[in-house]
Amino acid sequence: MKKLPPEFYQRTNVLAIAEELLGKLLVTSFDGELTSGRIVETEAYNGIIDRASHAYGGRNTQRTNVMFGAGGTAYVFLCYGIHHLFNVVTNTAGVPHAVLVRGIEPVQGKEIMIERMNKEKFDASVGRGPGNVSRALGIYKQHTGFSLNDDTIWIADDGFRYPSSDIIKSPRIGVDYAGEDALLDYRFYVKDNPFVSGKKIGGKKKPVDEG
Numbered sequence: 001m002k003k004l005p006p007e008f009y010q011r012t013n014v015l016a017i018a019e020e021l022l023g024k025l026l027v028t029s030f031d032g033e034l035t036s037g038r039i040v041e042t043e044a045y046n047g048i049i050d051r052a053s054h055a056y057g058g059r060n061t062q063r064t065n066v067m068f069g070a071g072g073t074a075y076v077f078l079c080y081g082i083h084h085l086f087n088v089v090t091n092t093a094g095v096p097h098a099v100l101v102r103g104i105e106p107v108q109g110k111e112i113m114i115e116r117m118n119k120e121k122f123d124a125s126v127g128r129g130p131g132n133v134s135r136a137l138g139i140y141k142q143h144t145g146f147s148l149n150d151d152t153i154w155i156a157d158d159g160f161r162y163p164s165s166d167i168i169k170s171p172r173i174g175v176d177y178a179g180e181d182a183l184l185d186y187r188f189y190v191k192d193n194p195f196v197s198g199k200k201i202g203g204k205k206k207p208v209d210e211g
Contacts, residue, residue, distance in 0.1 A: 037104025
């Protein structure tokens with residue numbers, strides 16, 4: 001199991017990075033507690049030209065400034081005052097691309113995840129939806145700016161790959177405000193995986209935001 005190098009994140013194609021993150025392991029180590037989950041759902045955000053991006057139009061604020069740094073850092077923001085959402089900053093400095101991790105399939109430290117989420121037993125809600133990803137892995141807003149090549153939060157490659165036939169593209173969830181950009185197929189997920197934050201209706205995935 002190897003940490004993804006900075007070169008993985010510092011490429012120009014945010015869509016390729018979002019898709020290639022599927023199957024990788026998102027790992028955290030806090031106070032000696034190691035937890036990890038296999039990434040099963042991501043969303044790409046294409047910087048200043050993407051109406052769904054926090055950096056649309058070159059918006060550089062105290063919150064979004066981390067997005068303008070070199071790829072390979074964490075961007076964690078608070079949604080609805082409740083959910084801490086973990087994003088991977090990509091591309092080179094000055095280009096604010098990012099990938100939101102929407103779902104993980106827990107691998108290591110399931111008992112720790114259950115405790116963090118105040119659950120009595122393990123089920124598919126552990127790691128399903130971006131808010132639950134962060135809750136399960138112990139990630140909070142204060143971790144924004146952390147390097148993904150450090151020993152606190154990182155993404156690793158253990159050689160596992162999903163077949164290309166199992167990878168589905170669709171529009172992103174909860175970005176109706178983005179106009180035509182809301183229709184772009186910038187979401188990537190693993191077909192029929194129970195940790196993906198969507199429900200199947202009429203043979204298609206109907207997006208359901210679960211935090």
